Amino acid sequence: MNLEWTGQEQIAASKGAVWTFINDPQKVASCLPDVQSIDVRDARNVDATVKVAVGPVRGNFKFNIELIPAASGNHMDLKISGGGFGSVVNLLAGADLSENGTTTTLDWKGSAQVNGPVATVGGRVLDAQAHKVIATTFENVKNAVSQTR
């Protein structure tokens, strides 16, 4: 099952501040909703355990998050792969940053490939749930950057 979403956040911070934030694996991982634990492996990789509840599938999923920053400083790719309970989730998220005066616009795109029991539930609620997860993540990024500003 392949899913795709897009969204946008206006962050009241400089592009540099946002860029610094999203280059920190610990900080990015902590923006995942319902995150239970974070284990930073290196400057680009972090393992996170996240509480997932999609229909009857409930429990902790383990994800590896890899940060892939573009040299331009304007674009970040996030590869999130993992799963649990026999399900596999591969998420690819990309964020483009652009500065407008005092705020930074974060345009994001996400796509996910889902296999296993979670995909079964998919037809009905997975799309909305996964969209919510990824949108909440970027919303959390916005709130977190705004607070640390």
Place this chain on the structure above:
Amino acid sequence: MTTGQLPERHAIGAAMKRKEDPRFIRGKGRYLDDIVLPNMLFLALVHSPYPHAKITKIDKTAALALPGVKAVITGEDLVAAKLGWLPTFHGFDNQMVLAIGKALFQYQEVAGVVATSREIAADGAELVDVQYEPLDPVVDPYQSKLDKIILRDDREQKTNHIYHWQVGEREKTDAALAASDVTIKERILSPRCHPAPLEPCGCVSDMNGATGRLTVYMTSQAPHVHRTAFSLVTGIPEDKIHVISPDVGGGFGNKVPVYPGYVVATVASVILGVPVKWVENRTENLTTTGFARDYHMDVEIGATKAGKVTALKVSTTADHGAFDAAADPRKYPAGMFGIVTGSYDFPTAFAEVDAYFTNKAPGGIAYRCSFRVTEAAYAIERAMDILADKLGLDPVQLRMQNFVKKEQFPYHSPLGFTYDSGDYAATTKKALDIIGYDALLKEQAEKRKRGEFMGIGVSTFTEIVGAGPGKHFDILGIKMFDSAEIRIHPTGSGIVRAGTRHQGQGHETTWAQIVAEELGLDPQELLVEEGDTDTAPYGLGTYASRSTPVAGGALALAARKIREKARKIAAHLLEASEDDVEWKDYKFNLKGVPGKTVTMKEVAFAAYTNPAPDTEPGLEATYYYDPPNLTFPNGTYIAVVDVDKDTGSVKVRRFLAVDDCGVVINPMIVEGQIHGGLTEGFAIAFMQEITYDSGGNNLNTDFTEYLIPTALETPHWETAGTVTPSPHHPIGAKGVGESPNVGSPQAFVNAVIDALSPLGVTHIDMPLTKEKVWNAIQGAQSKK
């Protein structure tokens, strides 16, 4: 019922209450999961989340470190033990027990974890670290056909094509179609569905290291075949294997194959020296065990303007999933699909089936009719309605004028079967009278004027059951006969054993009735036992409506062997010559001397206390019955529906099933079988399908996504019957278990299409969900 007062036909034909029910309704049945043995461990299986993926690594470390986990078994371990692959029943393909190098369908079994509790085993399964490299899946048989991705690199032939099978005359049929006044052509899908018995599959394997004997308690419809299969696969001598099939909570064909869980539990028991239990959960049952149907049928019929059929051609693309695990006989890879000419006298016909591998679960066996009869009956009954629509004829009239006539039996069909008996016109007339067909047509015409959608759907199907003649049908090469053993005790009660294994069919009652009828004994005093390979005679099991046509014949003939011996003893007791003793009114009578009689009970006592000189003591017999032909039950089913044009919702207002299954042993049990089968047919027509998304994810993995009708949805069933005995069966019976499932889906679909016919709708593939019906209405209305 006592033997003192025997009414005429005291046993066969009586609506005797089921002898097995007291234990079931009191919760005293003994099912597989009720079996608990000392030191028993539990097996949980690890499943592939991917439909198609290379397995690059399986790391057992974390699972083995979990306290309580005793073993982790992978495909490589089984290969080392020479148990990596299983032959499929017809022997054309091999099936991985656990994935070896590659996963070929989602939920495929990849590893097994054995632990001290079911919960620890499940937790251990979560900890088995399997590394996959996903590959592109093929989920559509028409894509598979292109061979762009070869799924089975273990096979010599580098193609996804499994087999081509054909029957009939292609050129003659093509010519007849070309010369016909009218032709129709439609692609008719019999969708992938699943029998979903309420009790899933499971086993307890118990290898006794001291005796070297393996006991396997398993949910089996065919315990003897499973014993032989276990022996062939493991090399354990057959006398060292004891299969016990305890009470079975529904099978519908799902419990015929050998599944990986049985093999892994057995291997684990051999390794660990203790019993190992494996019981599926619902998702495992729906995603890995034998599915049903998945036949894509291109159906063409030719006819004259007056509506006499001239030719039938059916070309089928069959989706078999990852392995060719359909349990069809060797000579019939597409089962009995040749029954596709149905109840109609086609001068010529041709049918072909091409089967393909896809990244879906294997099976293609089951759901209260394997052997592809359901698909065939659905195709012809749907196509006859499409033809009637094109000809502007009433579908009943079209059927009536094309039926095989009563005087044509035994009827040789153009696709090679010899139908035993039937009176299709009489069965149909009875159905039309009961339902009040003319009044319904009148009501429908009035409703159509008001713009209301009322539909009447008819199915006049012919079934083919009772596999079967050993010369044609086999499983693993074993001829499909069946067997019975009867032992009459000194006091005139007895024990009856058969090679079949009931799963709700009521054999404990009907087998007793057959023997009681033949011997003049009380069916309440005949204990029926099945399912234990140490005690029952060898048989091929219960599926494909074969128990009564095959084992039922064996029972009657074993009883007649006893009666012949009993006649000798009766003559001895009557101090008469054997020739002067006749069996009449359920006892032995001395010819010409009224009142000089001997009952079977008296004979039984004498068989042990005062046997005739030169006669072996005791009173028992065994019979192995290989039927001379299949049996051909038929029926006329009529559905009346109202379709709500705003919501697409269908209300089944009436449903009548008139069945002709030959001689009826127990009308109450037959009616119960029909009710159950109709409820399944209703579910198939309106609710049930196993679907996969384009990524190969199974989307119907539990009962929230794969629906079982409750009493709330299920229509009220009306039933009736006609009796045309099978001329070759010892008691004239034909079998009925499958008929309602084989005969009903098309009646529902035909009714819905009939309701929508004013809009020009001619076909919708099952299941007819509200969404599909609503879309068909919207689509048709937007065209207008």
